[in-house]
Amino acid sequence: MNSFRVRQGHPYPLGATWDGVGTNFALFSAHAQKVELCLFDPQDPQREIMRKQLREKTDHVFHGYLNDVRPGALYAYRVHGPWKPEEGHRFNRNKLLLDPYAKALTGGFKWKDEMFGYRIGGNEDFEMDKRDNASLMPRCVVIDDKFDWSGDRRIDRPMAETVIYEVHVKGFSKLWSVLPAKQRGTYAGLGSRAAIAYFRRLGVTAIELQPVHHFVNDSFLEGRGLTNYWGYSTIGYFAPDSRYSSSGAAGQQVTEFKQMVKNLHAAGIEVILDVVYNHTAEGNHLGPTLSFKGIDNASYYRLVADSPRHYMDYTGTGNTLNMRHPNVLQLVMDSLRYFTTECHVDGFRFDLASTLARGLHEVDKLGGFFDIIHQDPVLQRVKLIAEPWDVGEGGYQVGNFPVGWAEWNGKYRDCVRAYWKGDDSQVGELAARLTGSSDLYQDDGRRPYSSINFITAHDGFTLYDLVSYNDKHNEANGENNNDGDNNNHSWNCGAEGPTDDPSVNALRRRQLRNMLATLMLSQGVPMLCGGDEYGRTQNGNNNAYCQDNEISWFKWDRTHEEMSLTDFTRRLIALRREHPTFRRPKFFYGRKVRGAGVKDIMWLNPAGQEMSDEEWGTHFVKTLGVLLWGDSHDVRDWHGAPMHDDTFLMLLNASHLPVDFVLPNHIASRWSLILDTNLETGFLDTPTEHPAETKLTLTERSFLLLRRIA
Numbered sequence: 001m002n003s004f005r006v007r008q009g010h011p012y013p014l015g016a017t018w019d020g021v022g023t024n025f026a027l028f029s030a031h032a033q034k035v036e037l038c039l040f041d042p043q044d045p046q047r048e049i050m051r052k053q054l055r056e057k058t059d060h061v062f063h064g065y066l067n068d069v070r071p072g073a074l075y076a077y078r079v080h081g082p083w084k085p086e087e088g089h090r091f092n093r094n095k096l097l098l099d100p101y102a103k104a105l106t107g108g109f110k111w112k113d114e115m116f117g118y119r120i121g122g123n124e125d126f127e128m129d130k131r132d133n134a135s136l137m138p139r140c141v142v143i144d145d146k147f148d149w150s151g152d153r154r155i156d157r158p159m160a161e162t163v164i165y166e167v168h169v170k171g172f173s174k175l176w177s178v179l180p181a182k183q184r185g186t187y188a189g190l191g192s193r194a195a196i197a198y199f200r201r202l203g204v205t206a207i208e209l210q211p212v213h214h215f216v217n218d219s220f221l222e223g224r225g226l227t228n229y230w231g232y233s234t235i236g237y238f239a240p241d242s243r244y245s246s247s248g249a250a251g252q253q254v255t256e257f258k259q260m261v262k263n264l265h266a267a268g269i270e271v272i273l274d275v276v277y278n279h280t281a282e283g284n285h286l287g288p289t290l291s292f293k294g295i296d297n298a299s300y301y302r303l304v305a306d307s308p309r310h311y312m313d314y315t316g317t318g319n320t321l322n323m324r325h326p327n328v329l330q331l332v333m334d335s336l337r338y339f340t341t342e343c344h345v346d347g348f349r350f351d352l353a354s355t356l357a358r359g360l361h362e363v364d365k366l367g368g369f370f371d372i373i374h375q376d377p378v379l380q381r382v383k384l385i386a387e388p389w390d391v392g393e394g395g396y397q398v399g400n401f402p403v404g405w406a407e408w409n410g411k412y413r414d415c416v417r418a419y420w421k422g423d424d425s426q427v428g429e430l431a432a433r434l435t436g437s438s439d440l441y442q443d444d445g446r447r448p449y450s451s452i453n454f455i456t457a458h459d460g461f462t463l464y465d466l467v468s469y470n471d472k473h474n475e476a477n478g479e480n481n482n483d484g485d486n487n488n489h490s491w492n493c494g495a496e497g498p499t500d501d502p503s504v505n506a507l508r509r510r511q512l513r514n515m516l517a518t519l520m521l522s523q524g525v526p527m528l529c530g531g532d533e534y535g536r537t538q539n540g541n542n543n544a545y546c547q548d549n550e551i552s553w554f555k556w557d558r559t560h561e562e563m564s565l566t567d568f569t570r571r572l573i574a575l576r577r578e579h580p581t582f583r584r585p586k587f588f589y590g591r592k593v594r595g596a597g598v599k600d601i602m603w604l605n606p607a608g609q610e611m612s613d614e615e616w617g618t619h620f621v622k623t624l625g626v627l628l629w630g631d632s633h634d635v636r637d638w639h640g641a642p643m644h645d646d647t648f649l650m651l652l653n654a655s656h657l658p659v660d661f662v663l664p665n666h667i668a669s670r671w672s673l674i675l676d677t678n679l680e681t682g683f684l685d686t687p688t689e690h691p692a693e694t695k696l697t698l699t700e701r702s703f704l705l706l707r708r709i710a
Helices: 169-173 193-202 252-266 292-300 326-341 353-357 368-375 410-421 427-434 502-521 560-578
Strands: 015-018 023-028 034-041 044-053 056-058 061-066 074-080 139-141 164-167 206-209 213-215 234-240 270-275 307-311 347-350 383-386 406-408 451-453 525-529 601-604 623-628 632-636 648-653 659-662 670-676 683-691 695-698 702-708
Touching: 023 074, 023 292, 074 292, 164 169, 193 252, 193 560, 234 252, 234 326, 252 270, 270 326, 270 383, 292 326, 326 368, 353 368, 410 427, 410 451, 410 502, 427 623, 502 525, 502 560, 502 648, 502 702, 623 659, 648 659, 648 695, 695 702
Parallel strands: 164 206, 164 525, 206 270, 270 347, 347 383, 383 406, 406 451, 451 525
Antiparallel strands: 015 023, 023 061, 034 044, 034 074, 056 061, 074 139, 213 234, 601 623, 623 648, 648 702, 659 695, 670 683, 670 702
């Protein structure tokens, strides 16, 4: 192969692109002096079979074309340039580098000192390490993007009708014995008939996958015998991680990923990817050189202006991608478009999204990244969800993202937790959170579905552990239990961790039902953390990012109580789906409905009367009635028809004491009780009817739902 010449080729598209005859290679670097393309034997990836210089350079893109390179070929780069860390340049021709646009990677990282561009043990990071790292690096794979998408269609489900299920590809099915062993913990497992049947029975409409972009298992974790389970350490923004593939790593992982998406679409389930464009796996100035750092450090990363040896760190990981640079912005946009057009993904959840909005320092919600997305005809159609914070100054931006974006509503999470824990002075904010957080989203023209409501997510306690542990138990992480937030505080559930006390366990299960009911019956878009539907536990670990084992994996041999909770969750989702009152596309007005003479929403005290200003300001009030008028000519559904639905009454009691509540009589003469979280089943198999003005006793810490029948 060394006898073949590298033809001129094209600067775009970037990456390795096979055209049916040969492959075009293109790599951006504004400061490199020379780029070498290295090809390896697919049968023996350690054997380099060709090294050719890409002599053509157009608009800072080095490029060349080889007509004998086909899908399955393995490649990487060596990039020559100045080694001047003090000026922000970290070129080291001795280091094999991954293509930022590689669509597949094969092989793993082996952690030795050669993986660092500087000499470990030398003068900090100033002295270049001249040892070769090729034997320690993965290889990029040339792929054929063709896939049979026949029969696939965009679902385009309205956001207001969406129910999100956050899940880890491996953790979901790794222990599931109904699947063939080879499929467990893979894309094929998640797209299997059994998995799809589970999702459909549960009723979720979108699967939000924790990162599937190829990531790095950090050296410090390997030193503890642990792994980066969550995958928020990205090194390949175009490459589905081969570790989740059951069919192979030489490009087959791409086909398997696409087949998973196609299978889910056929069942009416959308796919949302959790993407990490705010930082990479290369860390700070003392981190390894794997790709971006050795290709063009000064372009790809935000460097400290008066000390470019160091990195701006808004992410807590050591570095921040430089979204102010047009080629870095292009990288992110190209990645999003690739997964949308070539992989048919339906949306993205952006990790630490405030970082993407930063201009010089402050968060600018009208930054270039958002402007470009709003103008992009491909990305305008997909679901865009922000994690609206980062760790930098001013990074907490809940409610401040532009129109067209939904947000993980951290204020919803905090308020609902605090209310059900029994904290004082919560009902005022709870009223806003239950009804779509209009205080956050209404003024700028957004709707209730801009709020992604959640109580737990991958990061933190599971829902079961939230009500079962007063303190974190992260000892297995090897950091002396110093990692992870410790802001749970006492839930007054009577014991720490597992217990045989039936009253304690009954209270915990009731609290689970309380929060699940609150989540599914709130306005906005509910996001269920995978496993919470059955009460998954991590044994008190609230930072299980490094636990690729049974601490994190789903269990499938479930107890009667766990199956009962799953059925309760399923029925809640079905109730939400059947009644548009719980998923309105517009906010409640709080005024009288035309033609009805009643308000579309009313807040009631235990006497069945509207809450007074004095009651809203009373810090110890922990009981609240929420009356939702369902028949409205002022609100139309997605098809333009007026909403016609039942009227519901939610009764919430976070007090540690029972409370008598009088059913209101001014809009109904009879009510039907359909849900009571004091029951193990949650739902009444035979709803009970109660006349208006009946005094119902709300068990301590319980949630009731009634439907108006006359």
